[in-house]
Amino acid sequence: MKRFLLYTMIGCMSLASVSCSDESLDNKSIFDTAKTEQNDFDKWIRNNFTEPYNVEVVYKLNDNISDYDYDLAPAEYSQSIELAKIIKHVWFGAYDEVAGVDFTRQLVPRTIHFVGSPAYNDDGTMVLGTAEGGLVITLYMVNYMDYFLSQEDYMERLNHYYFKTMHHEFGHILHQKKPYDTNFQKITEGTYVGGDWYQYSEKTARQLGYISPYSRNEVNDDFVELIANYVTHDQEWWDAAVADGNSTDKDGTTHNGGNLLEEKLAIVKTYCRNSWGFELDELRDAVQRRSKELSTMDLTTLN
């Protein structure tokens, strides 16, 4: 009976459309295409993100993009400008420098969404950033930008709250497009712990051959955590992480996590070179240099 009804419906619909064919389609989309007046920042975004990279920067909070489960506050206008300029210089600029603008355009998320407040879980812990299938990346705590920038260790804070998330998601897009060497997952096979990753310390992670606790979530996260952590830190930091991984416990237990980290990094570097044509070390140098340049940059003027 149901099926019959459906058929008659289809019959009627085609009838209806035939009988109406003298009417033209309405040219107004039901989707939001209305252009509200563009302010200076909107224009800057168009010239610096949308036109060169086909990327939309949404600084006006949009609950359709953001996670409705969280109670959020929107980003402040002036601090959004600062973050947008930082992203352009340290993130997009570094990729352009080592691999060309086409590479960047192809691999960055289509939408970067700013939220002013942190996204707090019920227990008061916060989410640093979220990404959906490489299409949208949401960055929280934009309203803390002035505070972060006023701190001596501003780069560590920016890395922690923004850049690691950005490079992490970028890494995912890379390996989703071109697979990496399957030998990577064999290096520390058996010590991935899935959702329990947060129960283990950084030191334990390193002694087992992971750069961060989150790396133990699964092999793809391990792969991209290496990229994200490597490019946001200098050689000294990496050497210390390797030393940490090869450290000996008080009770004399020895670990070889540092060697395992080096093995993994070698695969990552080869992958970047052979699959994508850039040197990971060059990317790191560019990110490091550009991060330092922030301290003398004008982050408030739209130019």
Added chain:
Amino acid sequence: MVAVLALAQTSCSSDDRVFDDSSANRMENALNEYKELLVSAENGWKLEMYSGENKEYGGANIFLNFKKDGTVSIVSDYSTGVKAGTTLTSNYELLKTQGPILSFSTYNDILHYWSEPSSSDVDGLEGDYEFIVVSASDKEFVLKGKKRGVTLHMHAVDKNYDVKSALTKMIAVRNSCSKMKLFEVIYENKTLGVGKFSGGYFQIDDFKSLYFATETGIRLANPVTIGSAQISEFEYDSKSGILIAKDVNLNIKPIDTRVPLSTFLNGTWYFMFDDAEGEEYVMPVKFAESDGQLYMYNREKQFELKVSYDASTGSVVVQPQVLSMDESGNYVWMLTYNGSSIFVNTSYGLQSSMVNITDDYYIFSFDSYGTEGLYNTFVLYSFKSGKAPEVSGAVEYKDQWSNFALVLVK
């Protein structure tokens, strides 16, 4: 089948349409019309702010000036992250998602104060900043919060209305009320009982209502019933500090809650608090001065706190201090706490504040002193040093003492 066919046919005869335009076009036109209404109100709009699913929070008069370029200037009589009376500009948008939406889409400390989350209160005050436009005219917008569903009313401000002077008056009334800790309710010249302004509420016994400042006094969000009268409007007499109910012989008269030092020294006092396990301690205490330092201690003297007397408020202040040494020879410090951070700053503290008067007792709670937002809680940590501690020197968490209270016997 026949019926459906008939329907299909009628849908083609353009004369009988319910609407004379497509839904997309109608929405577009509505949004344009709303924007036109918003920006053309010469003297802006006044929004009475409520937040929380059941309007648990609110009481702010928010004045808004919408500009054509997508910015809105906002000022309120309510202190948020900024002082009451400060104007801040941010962005707004009219969007078509789930109906026509007025969205305050970039941060404004005055408006988003009502929705800002924190680690200790992840929902914040549960305010909306995206509103479905339920109805709109050049006089009034009815707005329904997209997330919490609370309905708010925004009225066009008369063009002859002096917003600046009205705000000054509202801020003054609001300040006076928030300072009026306790008040007597005097109905037909007889004292009915004691009430208070607390946490943005007007309270008498079990009755509790948010209130809005008006130019001349206050208006309760929900009327209070006293005798046969329903009262919601009060006029404020700034000379006497009395709130006079409209049309009813009822006065709200502030009570002087200051306690002279001699009463601390000579009165019969009880001190109480809860520990981390929730165990409640109640002990008779005395106040005494020694070498210019005021102490509060129990009979056996195994409980003793350094306090200070604040003459301007007639209260005692408790600040971070060393309580004792622990078994490892470390100093046990009592530190202030705001729900997310513990402070080693010894200029912060808690201050006694009279919260109720019963037939037999005066009852005091403790409020933040030296800064805003401290909980009525001290966190006990051991430190290597007995001098002003450094956060990094903390050795061990010991306990948490909450809900400090004092009772004075009449």
